[in-house]
Amino acid sequence: MTPGRKLLGHIALLVPPFGWLGVFYLGSLSVLLLSAFWQVDAMSGEIVRDWTWENFRILFSDTTYTVIARRTTGIAILVTITDIILAWPLAWVIARKVGPRLKLTLLVLVALPLWSSMLARIYAWRLILGHDGVLNWGLRLVGLPDQNVAFTNIALWIVFSYLWLPFMLMPMVAALERIPASLLDAAGDQGATPWQVFRTVVFPLAIPGMAAGSVFTFAVTQGDYVAPMLVGGAGSEFIGNVVYSNVGVSGNVPFAAAFSLILLAMVAAYMLLARRFGAFDAQ
Template sequence: MLAPPVVWLGVLYLAALVLLFVAAFWKVDSFTGDLQHVWNVDNFTHIFQSSTYRAIALRTIGIAAAVTITDALIALPFAYFMARIAGPRTRAMLFVAVMVPLWSSYLVRVYAWRLILAHDGALNWALHGIGLPSVSVSYSNWAMWIVFSYIWLPFMILPVYTAIERIPDSLLEASRDLGARGARTTRKVVLPLALPGVVAGSIFTFSLTLGDYITPKLVGGTGSQFIGNVVYDSVGVANNIPFAAAYATVPLVVMAAYLLLARRSGAFEAL
């Protein structure tokens, strides 16, 4: 029964990854644009030696990490309220509130944020309304951080909610019986048990941010390129598929390391 999924994964997924990796060692004739099957590591040396590509990789990983932390900080209290405090009707409404944005197009949501953050946009209009000076966050790394955090938030809330909901009431009662107050119960009982949910959610928020190239293009400013943008430009603009393949191995390696760490924390059971 296992055979069909294994074949599917092997052929469609792993074979594509292997091809990608092999292509990274080829090169392109700059004059005709033809692929030359000559083994070399020029692409990798170029990536490691150029400060631009290092900076882009670090920026991508940094913003992915910042988005993950932000989403975790928002999702924890929200999911706790949903799972343990809210009544059935409020909980249903909150579920709808979390899920509804996922029904609209990703692009619509990004463009909406562009209008909110623009110089004469909703945010500055609201700030003026309450007598505060306007802020200039449009088209910057700050804008990317806000938009990514918003877009991937549901993917963090849902696994954290599942993890918190699974905590048996008896554990919380035991903690209270033993004299722990709310804060201590949260720290010693709820958080450790919710952690696998957070790690599971972080796999989504981190990997989705790491691989994105549309949000940087739409709401990023100057110096907002992601790994995905360089890959996209290398294929589309320069027709340099080997270089794109070489650079695409960077997020692959980062994600593999991240998943290994996540597995150790038992996050896969919380999915």
């Protein structure tokens, strides 16, 4: 086969996926960007396609939306930190302390919840955290007072940390597996304590894996709107809930697009930060 025909063959293979990406993903983002600068006529309810910054002025001047944005970002950061802490022990055991067969078993157990519906897992946590749920039942057995965590931001934090933990664990396992055993042996031969080995060798080399996992946990928490509706309380509204209500209830698509752009900007900024820590080099 001549080089020219080989090149045409490669182009033919790439055109369908890149065409799909360009039309349905980049195209929809372009429409989103444009509609964010439109408005809805208050009298007719029709979209007015005149260039205006009014949607963004409302978002930045109304404290309700700034509070929602801070809540969304704050809980996303808290979930990311929590998942890093929870993932470390299990990731270390899977990557460095067990044999191939047990490692495969543990990885399957970690991924097993992902095979079930997210709604089923969220409703399971409602049963656990409810007033008459498993949590309070266990507390009553040991003589402790009931905890009113259902339909609060605490419940939202717990549920999100559970939902996205596998997405943090997998990149961390991959990063820890890449650490050469010779480095750990050399550090020990030099008289380093286990804590010093962890602080100076293991942790720095695991940063790309943590950064890669944090991209998943931060981005999906930021964009979620199902969990806040099902397990959050009156003060648990996320950006996604505002976008959903403006699209599906009030029909104010331009305002929803403007808030979506702010959400995309925050996620993009976080991805750029994660890239500086080698998030995408580790994968």
